[in-house]
Amino acid sequence: MSLVVVGSVAYDGVETPHGRVDRMLGGAATYISLSASFFTKTRLVGIVGDDFASEDTALLAGHDIDLEGLERVPGKTFFWAGKYSDDMNDRETLVTDLNVFAGFDPKLPESYRSQPYLLLGNIQPALQRSVLQQMSRPRLAGGDTMNYWIKDFREELLATIRDWDFLLINDGEARMLSGESNMRKAANAILDMGPHTLVIKRGEYGAMLFRRDSFFIVPGYLLETVFDPTGAGDCFAGGFVGYLAGQGFDLEAGHIGRGDLSRAVIYGSVMGSFCCERFGVERFRTLTRAEIDARFEEFRKFTSF
Amino acid sequence: MSLVVVGSVAYDGVETPHGRVDRMLGGAATYISLSASFFTKTRLVGIVGDDFASEDTALLAGHDIDLEGLERVPGKTFFWAGKYSDDMNDRETLVTDLNVFAGFDPKLPESYRSQPYLLLGNIQPALQRSVLQQMSRPRLAGGDTMNYWIKDFREELLATIRDWDFLLINDGEARMLSGESNMRKAANAILDMGPHTLVIKRGEYGAMLFRRDSFFIVPGYLLETVFDPTGAGDCFAGGFVGYLAGQGFDLEAGHIGRGDLSRAVIYGSVMGSFCCERFGVERFRTLTRAEIDARFEEFRKFTSF
Numbered sequence: 087m088s089l090v091v092v093g094s095v096a097y098d099g100v101e102t103p104h105g106r107v108d109r110m111l112g113g114a115a116t117y118i119s120l121s122a123s124f125f126t127k128t129r130l131v132g133i134v135g136d137d138f139a140s141e142d143t144a145l146l147a148g149h150d151i152d153l154e155g156l157e158r159v160p161g162k163t164f165f166w167a168g169k170y171s172d173d174m175n176d177r178e179t180l181v182t183d184l185n186v187f188a189g190f191d192p193k194l195p196e197s198y199r200s201q202p203y204l205l206l207g208n209i210q211p212a213l214q215r216s217v218l219q220q221m222s223r224p225r226l227a228g229g230d231t232m233n234y235w236i237k238d239f240r241e242e243l244l245a246t247i248r249d250w251d252f253l254l255i256n257d258g259e260a261r262m263l264s265g266e267s268n269m270r271k272a273a274n275a276i277l278d279m280g281p282h283t284l285v286i287k288r289g290e291y292g293a294m295l296f297r298r299d300s301f302f303i304v305p306g307y308l309l310e311t312v313f314d315p316t317g318a319g320d321c322f323a324g325g326f327v328g329y330l331a332g333q334g335f336d337l338e339a340g341h342i343g344r345g346d347l348s349r350a351v352i353y354g355s356v357m358g359s360f361c362c363e364r365f366g367v368e369r370f371r372t373l374t375r376a377e378i379d380a381r382f383e384e385f386r387k388f389t390s391f
Numbered sequence: 392m393s394l395v396v397v398g399s400v401a402y403d404g405v406e407t408p409h410g411r412v413d414r415m416l417g418g419a420a421t422y423i424s425l426s427a428s429f430f431t432k433t434r435l436v437g438i439v440g441d442d443f444a445s446e447d448t449a450l451l452a453g454h455d456i457d458l459e460g461l462e463r464v465p466g467k468t469f470f471w472a473g474k475y476s477d478d479m480n481d482r483e484t485l486v487t488d489l490n491v492f493a494g495f496d497p498k499l500p501e502s503y504r505s506q507p508y509l510l511l512g513n514i515q516p517a518l519q520r521s522v523l524q525q526m527s528r529p530r531l532a533g534g535d536t537m538n539y540w541i542k543d544f545r546e547e548l549l550a551t552i553r554d555w556d557f558l559l560i561n562d563g564e565a566r567m568l569s570g571e572s573n574m575r576k577a578a579n580a581i582l583d584m585g586p587h588t589l590v591i592k593r594g595e596y597g598a599m600l601f602r603r604d605s606f607f608i609v610p611g612y613l614l615e616t617v618f619d620p621t622g623a624g625d626c627f628a629g630g631f632v633g634y635l636a637g638q639g640f641d642l643e644a645g646h647i648g649r650g651d652l653s654r655a656v657i658y659g660s661v662m663g664s665f666c667c668e669r670f671g672v673e674r675f676r677t678l679t680r681a682e683i684d685a686r687f688e689e690f691r692k693f694t695s696f
Contacts, residue, residue: 173572267478270613291596292610303693305597305608308575348696388608389694391653 088127088152089331090198091119091324092217092229093207094187095132095156098366099167102174102314110366111142113164114207114230117317120370121324121357122205123149124378125332129198131155131217135163135186145371154195161186174315175289194220203331205323208232211239211246218249225336228252228281230323236262248280254323256287269294273301285326285351287319287358295351302348304389307359307381314365318358325357326350349382356381393432393457394636395503396424396629397522397534398512399492400437400461403671404472407479407619415671416447418469419512419535422622425675426629426662427510428454429683430637434503436460436522440468440491450676459500466491479617480594499525508636510628513537516544516551523554530641533557533586535628541567553585559628561592574599578606590631590656592624592663600656607653609694612664612686619670623663630662631655654687661686 098112115132122128129152138158146153164187167180192213200222206214206229218227228250235243236259243263247253253276261267264275269286273296276284284296292306329350335342356378363369403417420437427433434457443463451458469492472485497518505527511519511534523532533555540548541564548568552558558581566572569580574591578601581589589601597611634655640647661683668674 268615268617270615288596291593294610294613301613301693302696303610303613304696305599305610308599308606308608310573310575312573345696352696386696388606391607391609391650391657391691 087203087331087334088129088201089122089203089205089328090129090131090155090194090201090221090224091115091122091205091207092131092192092214093118093209093320094164094190095130095134095138096164096166096187098316099165099181100314100316100365101169102365103170103172104311104313105365107365109165111145112166112316112366114317114320116146116367117320117361118205118207118324119146119151120149120367121321121361122328122331123151123324124357124373124375125325125328125353126203128152128328129155129201131192131194131198133157133159133186133190135159135161138163145367149370155192155198157193159186159189163187168316170315174312192217192220202226202336203327205229205327207320207323208235211235211243215242215246215249218246226251226327226330228254228283228327230254230319231259233259233262244279250281252283252285252327253281254285254287254319254326256289256319260284260286270301283347285354287322289315289318293322293351293355295347297344297347300344302344302351304348304351304355304385307355307385309359309362312362315362316366318361321361322354322358324354326354329353352382352385353378355385392508392636392639393434393506394427394508394510394633395434395436395460395499395506395526395529396420396427396510396512397436397460397497397519398423398514398625399469399495400435400439400443401469401471401492403621404470404486405619405621405670406474407670408475408477409616409618410670412670414470416450417471417621417671419622419625421451421672422625422666423510423512423629424451424456425454425672426626426666427633427636428456428629429662429678429680430630430633430658431508433457433633434460434506436497436499436503438462438464438491438495440464440466443468450672454675460497460503462498464491464494468492473621475620479620497522497525507531507641508632510534510632512625512628513540516540516548520547520551520554523551531556531632531635533559533588533632535559535624536564538564538567549584555586557588557590557632558586559590559592559624559631561594561624565589565591588652590659592627594620594623598627598656598660600652602649602652605649607649607656609653609656609660609690612660612690614664614667617667620667621671623666626666627659627663629659631659633662634658657687657690658683660690
């Protein structure tokens with residue numbers, strides 16, 4: 087009963103108003119896996135170069151993340167660098183060196199193919215599709231995408247998400263994908279594209295979950311200091327799917343209720359909020375399940391009436 | 392046990408992507424009073440010219456709003472015209488003809504002075520202060536302000552809100568007033584300025600309530616169509632204070648709990664959402680308390696987990 091996570095493993099250089107780190111562990115699959123690992127057994131599919139540090143492997147393995155699917159090839163690991171605006175609502179990409187990630191063609195280890203849960207990080211839709219085809223029959227499969235694929239690879243993306251149970255995107259991407267500026271209309275249009283569950287991330291404003299018959303909205307957690315928002319959306323995704331996987335939920339079989347999905351959105355929000363408290367993945371070095379559950383209860387306290 | 396509302400009564404010209412109305416009833420005190428009238432007896436203090444239409448007086452009176460405090464003088468009623476952007480998150484002011492509103496110097500009728508609740512719409516801080524001084528000893532007094540007063544009349548504004556129980560502003564104004572971009576820090580800084588209760592309106596993203604010992608956050612209601620957002624913030628204020636007044640709550644005496652305030656924020660959100668469903672005050676012509684309570688329950692449904 088484990089979750090397969092596919093996506094980028096990278097080194098990041100990040101500058102925020104709180105400081106700057108020239109090189110640290112990053113990448114969507116890294117953030118998703120670390121976040122999900124607090125809820126369920128996680129198996130990572132990605133690619134790194136021969137510069138990938140043993141302490142970074144150790145961090146992942148220390149969270150019981152299976153690394154059989156982490157391919158190591160000659161060359162350099164994907165490197166990304168960016169700088170955030172003063173209010174951290176915008177960021178400028180300074181460097182994108184794909185390096186070995188340019189040749190990423192995910193091949194799932196045999197032991198991964200029968201796992202029940204799949205979360206596809208933001209990579210080329212054709213690769214996401216190839217991964218799902220390698221799985222025998224996951225109970226719950228879906229993923230993330232981004233404006234680039236929506237704009238320039240629309241048909242490929244539509245053919246990919248048609249087979250997904252869930253799609254996780256941000257509000258701007260939802261508007262772009264649906265062509266609707268109103269969120270309720272945008273959600274309905276996207277639910278017509280295949281996924282029966284849509285999660286829309288709104289950054290500091292929280293998240294929304296839409297299904298045909300219901301929706302759920304949660305505001306964002308109010309951090310005193312947002313240190314570094316890099317990876318927050320991926321940590322949200324990891325918490326959301328990790329929680330559902332950890333509970334053994336099965337959307338298709340109707341074994342999941344509105345309450346389960348809502349709680350999954352809260353766990354996603356909790357993990358995204360912790361992510362922002364330190365640079366990169368630092369917060370996950372010390373984070374405990376007790377802290378996660380305490381913040382879950384905080385959400386209940388500041389939203390219930 | 393009634394609520395005194397002070398502010399502008401105006402005619403508005405509004406253009407949104409859904410259409411255009413050249414002249415319709417508007418003004419902060421109009422929206423606040425209509426909204427509050429669904430919860431409590433409301434008394435309006437404002438000024439209009441001799442062009443103020445009898446059907447508009449009839450609409451207000453039809454909601455049992457006391458108009459003894461609505462001064463009528465020779466000249467024209469305040470006229471404002473604006474045009475909204477396509478996503479309705481921005482608006483451009485096309486006309487501001489203060490007319491008789493330029494001479495507004497609110498004098499409370501004797502019967503208003505002993506009322507327990509006071510809500511001051513966005514007018515010059517010195518005038519807001521003069522109104523509070525005319526009241527004998529309200530249980531709950533506060534109001535709204537805007538960027539213009541925060542920026543150019545800061546000292547006058549600080550001297551005014553020092554005596555308020557609550558302040559209702561939007562997130563941009565909270566940042567400007569506090570000098571803090573982080574909302575939690577901004578809220579703490581503003582609570583140091585006098586009000587023990589702060590409500591921050593976030594437009595489509597909902598609202599937050601802060602007190603020293605707690606906070607509450609609610610996401611915005613997802614309307615299928617936002618027809619005209621004019622007055623939504625004022626309707627929020629009217630619903631928030633109207634509900635508290637209608638229940639006879641008394642913040643100072645400790646007769647009000649976190650739950651009461653949270654429910655008041657929900658009623659504010661409900662009234663703001665109804666306001667956007669039609670141009671101007673149109674929606675309030677047919678709105679019923681049953682519809683308001685049904686939407687309150689919808690809020691509970693889409694936010695609870």
